[in-house]
Amino acid sequence: MPAPMLSLRSLGQSFNGQTVVQDLTMDIAQGEVFGFLGHNGAGKTTTIHMLTTLARPSSGTAIVAGHDICDDPVAVRRSIGYVPENVRLYDTLTAAENLAFFARLSGVANPAARVSDVLALLDCADLADRRVAAFSKGMRQRIGLAQAILHRPEVLFLDEPTSGLDPMGIKMLRDLILRLNGEFGMTIFMNTHLISEIAKTCTSIAVLSHGKLVFHDRIEAVTARYGDDTALEELYLSLTPVGRLSEVA
Amino acid sequence: MALATSPAWQIARQSARFALREKTVALLAALFVALVLISAWLGWRATATVDSIYADAAAFLQKSGQPVPQNPVLDISPLSLMRNMSVYVALIGALSAIVIGNRLVGLDRKAGVLPLIGIRPLTRSTYAKGKIVALGGLILLLALISGIIAVVTFLLLPAVVPNAAQWVQLAGFMGVSALYMAIFGLVGLGTGAAARSETVGLLVPVTLWLTLTFIFPQLTANLNPTAAINPISALAPLPDTPFFHAAGQVLGPLSLADAYKFASASLLDYLPQGIVSPSFIPPIAELVLATLLAGAFAWSALTRLSMAQGDYNV
Numbered sequence: 001m002p003a004p005m006l007s008l009r010s011l012g013q014s015f016n017g018q019t020v021v022q023d024l025t026m027d028i029a030q031g032e033v034f035g036f037l038g039h040n041g042a043g044k045t046t047t048i049h050m051l052t053t054l055a056r057p058s059s060g061t062a063i064v065a066g067h068d069i070c071d072d073p074v075a076v077r078r079s080i081g082y083v084p085e086n087v088r089l090y091d092t093l094t095a096a097e098n099l100a101f102f103a104r105l106s107g108v109a110n111p112a113a114r115v116s117d118v119l120a121l122l123d124c125a126d127l128a129d130r131r132v133a134a135f136s137k138g139m140r141q142r143i144g145l146a147q148a149i150l151h152r153p154e155v156l157f158l159d160e161p162t163s164g165l166d167p168m169g170i171k172m173l174r175d176l177i178l179r180l181n182g183e184f185g186m187t188i189f190m191n192t193h194l195i196s197e198i199a200k201t202c203t204s205i206a207v208l209s210h211g212k213l214v215f216h217d218r219i220e221a222v223t224a225r226y227g228d229d230t231a232l233e234e235l236y237l238s239l240t241p242v243g244r245l246s247e248v249a
Numbered sequence: 250m251a252l253a254t255s256p257a258w259q260i261a262r263q264s265a266r267f268a269l270r271e272k273t274v275a276l277l278a279a280l281f282v283a284l285v286l287i288s289a290w291l292g293w294r295a296t297a298t299v300d301s302i303y304a305d306a307a308a309f310l311q312k313s314g315q316p317v318p319q320n321p322v323l324d325i326s327p328l329s330l331m332r333n334m335s336v337y338v339a340l341i342g343a344l345s346a347i348v349i350g351n352r353l354v355g356l357d358r359k360a361g362v363l364p365l366i367g368i369r370p371l372t373r374s375t376y377a378k379g380k381i382v383a384l385g386g387l388i389l390l391l392a393l394i395s396g397i398i399a400v401v402t403f404l405l406l407p408a409v410v411p412n413a414a415q416w417v418q419l420a421g422f423m424g425v426s427a428l429y430m431a432i433f434g435l436v437g438l439g440t441g442a443a444a445r446s447e448t449v450g451l452l453v454p455v456t457l458w459l460t461l462t463f464i465f466p467q468l469t470a471n472l473n474p475t476a477a478i479n480p481i482s483a484l485a486p487l488p489d490t491p492f493f494h495a496a497g498q499v500l501g502p503l504s505l506a507d508a509y510k511f512a513s514a515s516l517l518d519y520l521p522q523g524i525v526s527p528s529f530i531p532p533i534a535e536l537v538l539a540t541l542l543a544g545a546f547a548w549s550a551l552t553r554l555s556m557a558q559g560d561y562n563v
Contacts, residue, residue: 054367054557078370088361088560092270104259105369147365 003066005030005155005187006051010060013046013211020046021211023060028204030154033181033188035202035219037195039240043211044191045085048157051189052082065154078107081153085160085191087144091133095119095143098132099150106151118146122176138169145176149186156180158190162197174201195233199223207239214239256371260379264353265386271352277345278391284341285395288333289402296322296330296406326518327409328418331399335513338426339462339506342391346430347454349387350437353380354551355447358561367556377551381544384434392427396420415518422516428536429509433458435543442550447561465504468496469527501528505539508532 004027011024021043028034038044049055051062053073061070065079089098096115103111119125124142127135132143141161148156158177162170178201180186192198198205198219205222207215215235226235268274300322307317357363366376399419403411411419436454444450501507504527512532514520526532 049557052368054364055555074370074372077368080368082364082368084364086361089365090267090356090360090362092267101259101263102365102369104254105256105366105371107254107256107370 004028004063005032005065006034006189007063008051008060009062011047011050011057011062012059013043013050013055014058019211021050021208024208024213025060026206026213026216028187028189030187031181031185032204033177033202034190035198035205036189036191036208037193037198037205037236038191038208039193042208042240044208045159046211047208048082048159048189048191052080052157053077054082078151079154080157081148081151081155081186082157083141083144083148083159083161085163087140089132089140089143089147092131094129094131095124095135095146096128098143099147102147103150108151114150115146118150121149122146137164138166138172141165141169141173142176145173149180149184152184153186155187155189158188160191160193162192162194170197177201195236199232207236209240256369257375257379257382260366260371260376261382261386264356264380264383267356268349268352268383268387271356274345274349274352277341277348281337281341281345281391282394282398284337285334285398288337289331289398291333292330293402293406296409300406322409326415327403327406327411328415328422328517329519330402330406330409331419331422332513332517332519334395334399335422335426335510335517338395338429338513339509342395342426342430343433343458343462344455345391346384346388346432346434347437347451347458350384350434350439350547351441351451351454353383353438354441354554355450355561358441359447361560363554363556363560373552373554373556374548376554377548380438380551381435381547384438385431388427388430388434391430392423395426396423399423418516418518422513425509425512425516425533425536428540429505432505432536432539432543435540435547439543439547439550442547442554445561461504462506465500466507469493469500469504469507497527498529501526502530502535504528505536508535508539512536 006028008024008026011021012019013021024047036044036047046055050057051064051069053069053076056070061068063069064076067075067079069076089095090101093101096112096119099115099118100111103114108114116125116128119128122142122145124139124146127139127143132140135143145161161173161177165173174197177188177190181188188201190202202219204218205216206213222232222235226232269278300320303320303322307320310317357366396419403409403419433454436457437451440453441450444453507526508528508530509532511520511526515532528535530538
C-alpha cells in the first residue's frame with residue numbers, strides 16, 4: 001500500500017490556552033480530492049495553516065508529501081501550493097508581475113515562460129498585463145490558483161475556494177480543480193462548507209466540529225450509506241453544533 | 250548568479266522596488282537629496298564668495314604694492330564646508346530611513362501577501378535577510394547620492410582641494426551617516442513587523458527619533474531644540490552644573506544624535522578644541538553598538554512575524 005500523501009498524527013493547536021484543533025489523526029492518499037467540512041470556527045483554516053507550515057502546531061505533527069511539517073518545513077513548502085480564502089496580491093502590480101515574483105521565490109527556472117503557461121492553462125492569459133487592483137473576486141481566485149501551481153506542487157490546499165463566487169465562478173473553479181487533479185495528479189485538500197461542492201468534487205471527506213474530527217470516510221461509502229446531497233447535508237448537520245441545536249429545538 | 254536567484258535577493262529586490270514606488274518614500278528621499286544639494290550649494294556659495302572677495306582684495310593689494318595675506322579659505326579644512334549635511338542626515342535622512350524601513354515590511358502586510366510568501370520554500374530568516382538587505386541597499390543609495398553631491402561640490406571649487414586623507418575622511422563621514430540612518434531604518438523595519446497596526450508601526454520610531462534628536466540633546470547638553478539641530482551650537486561645552494553632568498553620564502550613551510554630531514564634526518574637521526562628547530562611549534562605537542541593537546530588534550521582529558496572521562489589524 002503506498003504511503004499517504006498527507007498523514008496527520010495527533011495534530012493540535014491552542015491559542016492563549018484555548019484549544020482550537022485537537023488530536024487530529026487521519027491519512028489522505030495521493031490523488032485524492034479531500035473535502036474538509038466544518039462549521040465556522042471549527043478549526044479548518046487553522047488546520048490548513050499548520051499543514052502549509054504557516055503556523056507551527058502546539059502538539060502532534062503531520063507528514064506532507066513525505067516531509068514532516070515540524071522538522072522540515074522548507075521541504076514541505078516545495079511540495080505544496082496554497083490558495084487562501086481571500087486571495088490578496090500586490091495591487092499595484094499586474095497579474096503577470098505578481099506571478100513572476102512568486103515563481104522566483106519558488107525557484108521556478110524560467111518564471112516568465114511558466115507564468116504564461118499557467119495563465120494559459122487556467123484560461124486567463126488576458127489578465128496577465130492587467131493590474132490586480134481592479135480584479136473581481138473570481139479573477140483574484142484564478143490568479144490565486146495560478147500562484148499556487150506555478151512550481152507544480154504535489155499537494156494543493158484550498159481554503160474555502162468558492163466563498164463569495166457567483167454560480168458561474170464556482171463552476172469554473174470546480175472544473176479547474178478537477179482538471180488539476182485529473183491531468184496532473186495533484187492531491188487536493190479543500191476546506192469548505194458547501195455540501196453540494198463536496199459531492200461534485202471530492203473523493204473523500206472529513207467533518208471537523210469544535211476542533212475535533214468527528215467523521216472521515218470516502219465519498220462512495222458516504223453516498224452509498226446516506227444517499228444523495230440532501231442526505232449528505234443531513235449527515236453534516238447531525239455532526240455539527242447547528243444540527244444538534246435543531247435536534248434540541 | 251546564485252545570489253541573483255536566491256530567495257533573499259528576490260525579497261530584497263522586490264521590496265526595494267516597491268518601497269521606491271511609494272509616494273511617501275519617494276517624496277522624503279527626494280527632499281533629503283534636495284536638502285543635501287542645498288547644503289552643498291550653500292557651503293560652495295559661501296566659500297566661493299569669500300574666495301572671490303579675497304581674489305579682488307589680493308589683486309588690489311598687489312597692484313598697490315602691499316603684502317597679500319593668505320586666502321582665509323585655506324585656513325579652514327575644506328571638509329567643514331559639508332557640515333550642514335550632518336543636520337539634514339539627522340533630520341530628513343533619519344526620517345526617510347524610518348519610512349523606508351517601515352514600508353519595506355508594511356507593504357507586504359498591507360497587501361496581505363504574507364501567507365503567499367510564507368508558503369514558499371524559504372525560511373523566516375531568509376525573509377528577514379531580504380528585508381534587511383533591501384534597507385541597507387536603499388540607505389547606501391541615499392548615502393551614495395549625498396557622497397556624489399559632496400565630491401562634485403569639491404571638484405567645482407578650485408580654491409578648496411581636499412588631500413588624500415581628507416577624501417578618506419569624507420568617505421568615513423558618508424559611512425557614519427549611512428550607519429546613523431541605518432539605526433532608524435532598522436527600528437522602522439522592526440516596528441513595522443512587530444506592531445499590530447500600521448499607525449503604531451510608524452508612530453513608535455518617529456517618537457524615538459523626535460526624542461533622540463530634540464529631547465536628549467537638551468538633557469545632556471542643555472541645548473534648546475533649535476540649537477540641537479545646529480551643528481555648531483550643538484557642539485557647545487556642557488554647562489557646568491551637577492544636573493547636566495549627571496544627565497550627560499546617564500543619557501549620553503543613549504543620545505545618538507549627539508554621538509552622530511560628534512562623529513561628523515570629528516570627521517569633517519569642525520570639532521572645536523576641548524569639546525568632548527557627553528557619553529563615555531566613543532561616538533562611532535556608540536553608533537555601531539546602536540546599529541547592532543537595532544539590527545537585532547529588526548531581526549527578531551521579522552523572524553517572529555506571523556505569516557498566517559501578519560496582516561495589519563488582524
